[in-house]
Amino acid sequence: MQDVRRYPLASQAADVLLDRIRAGRWSLGEKLPGETTLATELGVGRSTVREAVRELAGKGVLSSRQGAGVFVTALDVAEDWNDVLARVSVVAVLEARIALESESAALAARRRTAADLRVLRRTLAARAPARRSTEAHVDADLAFHRAVVAAAHNELLSELFDGFVPRVRPAMVGLLTERSLPAGPDHAAHEDLLAAIVAGDADRAATVSRTHLDDLVEWLS
C-alpha cells in the first residue's frame, strides 16, 4: 500500500487555478469566471470551487467580493521564507548574517540610545555564565546579537534577523552539543563589539562583528 496522499478535490482545483494564473490566463486584477461556470468547467461542485478559491485567498492570490466576482490579486504565491531558509545551507545563512549584522553594528554605533545601551549591557551580562544548558547559552547569545541589530533602528534589518533565528538556533544548539566553542575569545569579541558601539566607532563595530562571525564560520567548517 503506497503512502500516496490523496489530495482533496478542492486542493486539486486550487492547484489547477493557480497553474492557470501562473500561465497568464488571467492578468493581475482580472475577474475570474463565476463559480458556477468554474464548477462545470472543472467538473466539480460549486462548494468545491468555493473552497479552492478560499484556499487561494488564504495564500493571497485571489480575492472575492460579494456580488462582483473573484479577482486575481497576485500572479504567484509568495514563497515562504522558512522554505527558502530550510533549503539553503547554514553557511549561507551565516554569510547573510555577516552582511546584516556588521552593517547593523555600524549603524548601531551611530544611532544607539541610552535605552539601547542598557539592553546591550544586560544581554551581554546574561551571556556570561556559560554554566547553563547549551540552549540557554545560545538563546543568550542570540539575544545580544538581536539587541545589536535592534540598536540600528532599522525595522527591516530587525525583521530579517528575526527571520534567521529559527534556522540558526537549532543549528547552533546542535553544533555546540557536539563540541564546545572556545568561550574566552568568544566572549571577548562580544565585549569589544559593545565597547565599539558605546564609543560610537562605526568602523570598528563593523569590523569586530565581522571577524567574530567569520571566526564562527571558520570554526564550524
Added chain:
Amino acid sequence: MQDVRRYPLASQAADVLLDRIRAGRWSLGEKLPGETTLATELGVGRSTVREAVRELAGKGVLSSRQGAGVFVTALDVAEDWNDVLARVSVVAVLEARIALESESAALAARRRTAADLRVLRRTLAARAPARRSTEAHVDADLAFHRAVVAAAHNELLSELFDGFVPRVRPAMVGLLTERSLPAGPDHAAHEDLLAAIVAGDADRAATVSRTHLDDLVEWLS
C-alpha cells in the same frame, strides 16, 4: 456611507480560529473539534467553518485529513514579506541593500566565475545608454546589481535581493522622473565595482559598492 468592508462570515470565523490558536488554545499538532462542533460553537453553518479552515490551510496554519480531523500545523501565520517592505521606509530598504550588496560584492570578488563575469559585463553595457526611458534605465541598473549579488553564489542573498526589488523599483522610477541622478559618476562607480570584482579585490569591491549606495541614500535625502 462608510466604506466599511463587510467581512464574510467565513473570514471572520478564520480570524476567530487563528486568534484561538495564537492564544494557545490548541498546541502544535493538536486536533481541533469536529466541523459540526465548531459550527455550533461559532454559531455558523458547517460550510462556513469548512471555508474558514480552508483559508487557514492556505496560510499553512491548519491541515485537514479525511477521517482523522483538522490539525494545527503552525502557531501563527508567517508574516508576508511584502507587508513588511511596504511598512518600512525606502531609506531602511536601502540600508539593508547596503548591507546585502557590499557583502555580496566582497564574496563575488572571491567566487565569481567566467560566466558571472560575462553576465556582469553584459548588464553593465546594457546600463550605459541613458537615452531610454526611466523605467528601462532602472531595470538595467537593477539587473547589474542583481548580477553582482548572483556572483556571490549565495542563494539566500539572491532571494533577499529579489525580495527588495518590488519595493525599490517603483521608488527609484518615481524619484528619477522628478530629478535625474548625475549619470557620469554613477556609471563610473559601476565600472569600478566590476573592475574590483574582476581583480578579485574583495575589500575594494565592498567599499565601492558601499560608497555607491551611500551616495544614492544621500542623493535622495
Added chain:
DNA sequence: CTACGATGACTCCTCAGACAAGTTGAGGAG
C-alpha cells in the same frame, strides 16, 4: 495472554438545492 481482524462510531469530503445579500449595467423617466 497475545496477536489480529472485524466492526462501528466518528471524521472530513463532495454534491445539490435554496435563499439572502451585494454589484453592475441597461433602460426608462425627468
Added chain:
DNA sequence: CTCCTCAACTTGTCTGAGGAGTCATCGTAG
C-alpha cells in the same frame, strides 16, 4: 443629458444527504 429603477448576475450562507477514510474497541483465534 442626468438620475433612478430594476433585473440579471455574482458571491455568501445554510441545510441535508451520502461517500470515503481513520481510529479505537472488542471479540476471536492462536
